[in-house]
Amino acid sequence: MLKKYADIIIDISHEDVDRTFQYSIPDRLLDLITIGSMVQIPFGRGNHIRTGYVIGISDIPCFAPDKIKEILDMAEDGITVSGRLIALAAWMKEHYGSTMINALKTVMPVKKTVKAVARKDVILKADKIRIPELAEAYKKKNAKAKLRLISELADTEKLPMDIVTAKLNISSQTLKAMESEGVISIETRSVYRAVTRKYGGNEDEIVLNQEQQCIVDDFQKDITEGIRHTYLLHGITGSGKTEIYVRAIKTVIEQGKQAIVLIPEIALTYQTVKYFTGYFGDRVTILNSKLSSGEKYDQMLRAKNGEVDVVIGPRSALFTPFSRLGLIIIDEEHESSYKSDYPPKYHAREVAVKRAELEGASLILGSATPSVESYRKALSGEYKLWQLHKRARNNPLAECSIVDMRQELRLGNRSVISYELAQDISERLDRHEQIMLFINKRGFNSFVSCRSCGEVLRCPHCDVSLTKHNNKMLICHYCGYTISEPDACPSCSSKLIGGYGTGTQKVEEEINKLFPGARTLRMDKDTTTKKHSHETILAAFGNGDADILIGTQMIVKGHDFPKVTLVGIVLADLTLFANDYRAGERTFDLLTQAAGRAGRGELPGKVVIQTYQPDNYAIVSAAKQDYKSFYACEQSYRSLMKYPPEYHMMVLLLVSQSEELLDETADRLMQEIQCRFSADHALRLVGPSVPEISKIKDIFRRVLYIKHSRYHKLVEIKDYIELYDVSGKTDDMVHIQFDFNPINMY
Ligand code: ADP
Ligand code: ZN
Ligand code: ZN
Numbered sequence: 215m216l217k218k219y220a221d222i223i224i225d226i227s228h229e230d231v232d233r234t235f236q237y238s239i240p241d242r243l244l245d246l247i248t249i250g251s252m253v254q255i256p257f258g259r260g261n262h263i264r265t266g267y268v269i270g271i272s273d274i275p276c277f278a279p280d281k282i283k284e285i286l287d288m289a290e291d292g293i294t295v296s297g298r299l300i301a302l303a304a305w306m307k308e309h310y311g312s313t314m315i316n317a318l319k320t321v322m323p324v325k326k327t328v329k330a331v332a333r334k335d336v337i338l339k340a341d342k343i344r345i346p347e348l349a350e351a352y353k354k355k356n357a358k359a360k361l362r363l364i365s366e367l368a369d370t371e372k373l374p375m376d377i378v379t380a381k382l383n384i385s386s387q388t389l390k391a392m393e394s395e396g397v398i399s400i401e402t403r404s405v406y407r408a409v410t411r412k413y414g415g416n417e418d419e420i421v422l423n424q425e426q427q428c429i430v431d432d433f434q435k436d437i438t439e440g441i442r443h444t445y446l447l448h449g450i451t452g453s454g455k456t457e458i459y460v461r462a463i464k465t466v467i468e469q470g471k472q473a474i475v476l477i478p479e480i481a482l483t484y485q486t487v488k489y490f491t492g493y494f495g496d497r498v499t500i501l502n503s504k505l506s507s508g509e510k511y512d513q514m515l516r517a518k519n520g521e522v523d524v525v526i527g528p529r530s531a532l533f534t535p536f537s538r539l540g541l542i543i544i545d546e547e548h549e550s551s552y553k554s555d556y557p558p559k560y561h562a563r564e565v566a567v568k569r570a571e572l573e574g575a576s577l578i579l580g581s582a583t584p585s586v587e588s589y590r591k592a593l594s595g596e597y598k599l600w601q602l603h604k605r606a607r608n609n610p611l612a613e614c615s616i617v618d619m620r621q622e623l624r625l626g627n628r629s630v631i632s633y634e635l636a637q638d639i640s641e642r643l644d645r646h647e648q649i650m651l652f653i654n655k656r657g658f659n660s661f662v663s664c665r666s667c668g669e670v671l672r673c674p675h676c677d678v679s680l681t682k683h684n685n686k687m688l689i690c691h692y693c694g695y696t697i698s699e700p701d702a703c704p705s706c707s708s709k710l711i712g713g714y715g716t717g718t719q720k721v722e723e724e725i726n727k728l729f730p731g732a733r734t735l736r737m738d739k740d741t742t743t744k745k746h747s748h749e750t751i752l753a754a755f756g757n758g759d760a761d762i763l764i765g766t767q768m769i770v771k772g773h774d775f776p777k778v779t780l781v782g783i784v785l786a787d788l789t790l791f792a793n794d795y796r797a798g799e800r801t802f803d804l805l806t807q808a809a810g811r812a813g814r815g816e817l818p819g820k821v822v823i824q825t826y827q828p829d830n831y832a833i834v835s836a837a838k839q840d841y842k843s844f845y846a847c848e849q850s851y852r853s854l855m856k857y858p859p860e861y862h863m864m865v866l867l868l869v870s871q872s873e874e875l876l877d878e879t880a881d882r883l884m885q886e887i888q889c890r891f892s893a894d895h896a897l898r899l900v901g902p903s904v905p906e907i908s909k910i911k912d913i914f915r916r917v918l919y920i921k922h923s924r925y926h927k928l929v930e931i932k933d934y935i936e937l938y939d940v941s942g943k944t945d946d947m948v949h950i951q952f953d954f955n956p957i958n959m960y
Pocket of ligand 3: 673675911
């Protein structure tokens with residue numbers, strides 16, 4: 215039998231993971247050892263017995279075979295949760311192309327020394343039965359802030375200080391006053407315990423509707439029968455998907471298992487967490503970027519020790535080291551934030567499928583606008599499709615109107631607000647209802663250009679246009695390069711130079727002109743630089759401090775404002791301009807989400823979509839809230855153009871400080887791939903080309919696109935390139951990164 219060798223890491227405390235040691239595998243263990251296995255090995259001069267993890271297996275010895283020591287045995291506990299995560303890392307390395315170190319660092323939390331930090335809570339001190347009386351008194355005195363806090367405390371009795379100050383917008387004077395009235399007290403705690411608190415349960419309050427009940431029953435049946443699936447839960451906005459997640463989690467917890475819930479970072483709001491803690495109390499914890507790395511590590515430890523049953527967090531929470539993982543849920547599974555920007559450039563949805571398989575866990579993907587990838591798999595039967603057609607509280611979907619902005623121009627309206635939208639805004643203002651206006655940040659870049667020669671001011675290091683800010687500064691959003699706005703064009707000296715493009719600020723100015731009495735709030739990159747400013751703005755709007763909220767993408771997702779009855783999309787086309795095959799999907803998603811914001815409460819909602827392309831299928835089907843017709847068009851376009859998911863695409867990004875060397879390497883690599891794989895007719899090669907952003911921070915970039923109908927073929931090509939690279943045929947000064955089925959185009 216052919217001798218096999220294993221690459222083993224001894225210590226997974228990270229600084230050391232790049233040090234692997236090769237051992238030979240004794241024949242009797244050949245069938246037992248896999249990637250992730252924990253084994254015993256003789257180590258060092260004294261051959262002390264140590265425990266190590268297998269991270270790779272090959273037939274090729276790295277040095278003289280008789281000098282290679284042999285693995286002694288399997289370690290007693292076989293594959294542990296760390297072993298399974300290591301196996302997952304190995305799969306990611308292979309599947310996405312990265313170093314093993316980067317893959318391991320992605321799946322394992324980095325250990326940081328944990329410093330205890332004190333946090334504060336606001337606690338209800340007054341007797342609960344006094345709350346109505348207190349509330350009445352505050353109402354009389356028009357003490358709005360006090361009233362807000364007491365109503366919230368009526369529910370929960372204890373609130374983290376940052377939520378009180380940021381989300382509820384309560385000042386420290388108010389807190390002091392209430393403290394001296396004896397109504398509340400402020401307590402300090404150490405954070406390295408739970409990051410969530412026990413809230414009152416909303417259990418029993420909700421009776422599932424028939425559609426929901428069917429789905430929950432189906433899941434319970436599968437679990438009881440020991441069947442593991444990937445489910446796609448397609449439910450319109452407000453159809454009660456969260457309630458299904460909760461019931462599914464309860465089912466697996468009853469079986470002694472644990473659950474991971476992934477949500478896009480932006481949706482990780484106080485509301486979401488409150489919903490889950492309502493059911494699971496302090497058996498749920500959160501992981502997100504706002505926690506320090508110490509706090510994060512602490513939560514990982516709690517999970518590992520079985521102190522919690524549920525972890526909620528963004529894509530990195532997928533690697534929570536639960537040893538009895540029973541369920542993974544990915545809410546808003548179509549969101550692009552599930553794809554990593556750093557090597558390994560993995561997609562959480564795909565890795566979740568793999569992890570669920572390794573752990574024997576179920577996977578639920580949920581969305582109102584499923585990704586084309588997932589819906590296709592659901593239709594083919596690879597995923598089980600669950601559908602929710604009705605809103606849970608039976609309030610109807612918003613009425614949708616498409617306004618043709620070309621027609622508007624013909625009628626002599628040069629404003630960015632159409633006559634119809636203006637009329638609708640004015641009616642809502644009269645009725646004291648609220649309005650959200652949405653501006654797509656990407657399209658409305660306020661760049662500075664010269665009207666004489668057309669020159670656009672760009673960053674000298676990054677090849678992107680500089681963005682104009684309020685204070686007359688021009689800033690590069692990639693590297694931070696900043697100059698003050700010049701008086702004359704640097705290339706032709708003309709004075710006719712200035713900022714163009716309509717941003718949130720422009721829209722706000724226009725609204726203030728059209729409706730001088732309206733109170734507006736603006737939420738965009740400029741108004742949210744401070745910590746908690748997001749929450750502060752949203753809280754102010756939620757409390758009725760403004761009539762109109764104007765903002766970018768940030769205002770679209772997840773927020774629930776019952777008094778909003780009108781959503782205006784100032785220009786829907788903008789995502790369609792992007793040179794990106796996912797533009798249609800993004801537009802459909804954005805419009806659907808925006809429409810979902812209108813009419814969440816008792817009052818019916820309306821959506822006005824302004825566009826220059828009123829016939830575009832993404833816009834038309836979004837206006838009708840018709841996912842199926844959108845999918846049909848999108849799918850045939852993808853298949854015609856050979857884009858994912860019909861075809862798979864691998865992007866090679868080559869970067870170097872030397873442009874010359876870069877071009878030379880890119881050309882040579884392309885030729886090499888062409889030669890080697892030319893017999894394969896299903897292969898499509900594009901490039902090398904200069905990407906839209908041709909350099910960042912003085913590092914030049916080139917891309918190669920490789921398409922094939924089979925993912926595995928791309929992995930094969932990637933392996934070949936890695937070998938080619940390692941064997942020193944590409945220059946040290948050129949670095950290669952892989953990106954499979956990219957989310958953002960280059
Ligand atoms: P989705 O995530 O599908 O957009 P949510 O889960 O946020 O929708 O549910 C919308 C609202 O409907 C929530 O306030 C939720 O508590 C409520 N809800 C869910 N299921 C029911 C039900 N069966 N009866 C009444 N209300 C429900
Ligand atoms: Zn000029
Ligand atoms: Zn720059």
